[in-house]
Amino acid sequence: MADEATTDAEAPEAVTDERREEVLAALTDALGDAVVDSLIKPGLNLWVRVATEAWSEAADVAAARLGFRFFDFLSAIDWLPSPYGRYEDSAVDTPFPPAMPDRSAVEPGYTGGDTRFQVLGSVAKPGTDLRILLKADVPDDDLRIGTWTRTYAGAAWHERETHEMFGITFEGNADLRHLYLPSEFEGHPLRKEFPLLSRVIKPWPGIVDVEPMPGEDDSADSEAEGADA
Amino acid sequence: MGLVESGKMPKPLTKLLNLSRKYSIWAYQWGLACCAIEMGAAFASPRYDVMRLGVIPFPASPRQADLVIISGTVTDKILPAIRRLYEQMPDPKYVISMGSCANCGGPYWDSYSVTKGVDQVIPVDVYVPGCPPRPEALIEGIALLQERIQNEDMAARWRGAQDVEPIVVG
Numbered sequence: 001m002a003d004e005a006t007t008d009a010e011a012p013e014a015v016t017d018e019r020r021e022e023v024l025a026a027l028t029d030a031l032g033d034a035v036v037d038s039l040i041k042p043g044l045n046l047w048v049r050v051a052t053e054a055w056s057e058a059a060d061v062a063a064a065r066l067g068f069r070f071f072d073f074l075s076a077i078d079w080l081p082s083p084y085g086r087y088e089d090s091a092v093d094t095p096f097p098p099a100m101p102d103r104s105a106v107e108p109g110y111t112g113g114d115t116r117f118q119v120l121g122s123v124a125k126p127g128t129d130l131r132i133l134l135k136a137d138v139p140d141d142d143l144r145i146g147t148w149t150r151t152y153a154g155a156a157w158h159e160r161e162t163h164e165m166f167g168i169t170f171e172g173n174a175d176l177r178h179l180y181l182p183s184e185f186e187g188h189p190l191r192k193e194f195p196l197l198s199r200v201i202k203p204w205p206g207i208v209d210v211e212p213m214p215g216e217d218d219s220a221d222s223e224a225e226g227a228d229a
Numbered sequence: 230m231g232l233v234e235s236g237k238m239p240k241p242l243t244k245l246l247n248l249s250r251k252y253s254i255w256a257y258q259w260g261l262a263c264c265a266i267e268m269g270a271a272f273a274s275p276r277y278d279v280m281r282l283g284v285i286p287f288p289a290s291p292r293q294a295d296l297v298i299i300s301g302t303v304t305d306k307i308l309p310a311i312r313r314l315y316e317q318m319p320d321p322k323y324v325i326s327m328g329s330c331a332n333c334g335g336p337y338w339d340s341y342s343v344t345k346g347v348d349q350v351i352p353v354d355v356y357v358p359g360c361p362p363r364p365e366a367l368i369e370g371i372a373l374l375q376e377r378i379q380n381e382d383m384a385a386r387w388r389g390a391q392d393v394e395p396i397v398v399g
Contacts, residue, residue: 189341198339
């Protein structure tokens, strides 16, 4: 048993991913200190967190020097814990308006992070299975970051969506009109503190509306039937 | 239509008019989400074939339509277009709300972008529940609407005096 456990523990250590190591080395070579943190999952993906001011440059380097010319997606994450509690469990639902939670307890995911919002973008190298998932912090007091549209024209709509959903401004992208939302929509719906008003008016009923599976909990039914008879 | 407006239409003539309206409904398809697939099956497939009921599902514009089927998720963004579509249709006009989303928001009851029921902006004649409803359910909705058209008092409808409960299928 002890032998098996040690082999299991050692097995992931032995796996290395030279191709992704090379990509990371080339990226670090080009960007220098701007690469804040990185993570390689062998055979899966490469995560790289870059400094906020190097966000546009990182895309340039990935596309022009490393051949990652295919733009996959761009979005953002709000690391704030939901102020409304877990909706599915009405016992911990909080009243409205809620107190803002402390985000310091939250683990910011792969390659870490120091701010509430992070932008992330994925680019791929055509003809290979290589992708880079780039991330960058967005300063809490100034939600601005560079644009990717000079490198990837297709990023324009993704930045528009991220702008309307999170309120992050991409400097250099002149057309940040609403994409999905009505033009007069107020607020940023993918922020954690955005209230879903239907739920404020009518709390989530929990799982009371789910019927038991046949044979799972039919004792009450059969008793009732017996009483009727 | 002076006779209709004055309410002095002879009964047999009303019946005849209603009969012809009932069997020549031009239905405008307003497919917004997955319900539109079921609507397509009901309208365009030989298995269900709504034309056998006298419903013609391909008017060129809402201005030629008697009936509109709102099938799918109505978002706040498309709401002005739906309102405008309804206003473009000539009277007498009917609306079928198909599926949970169009009826009340359905699974998106708490969404920031989905309208909780298309009946907030246009009057609905028939509600077809389901997520999505089967084509048979939509066809039953149309059949019930035809039944209502057959018995309708056109003069009362013209005056706006008609106060009828909407039909709920099932």
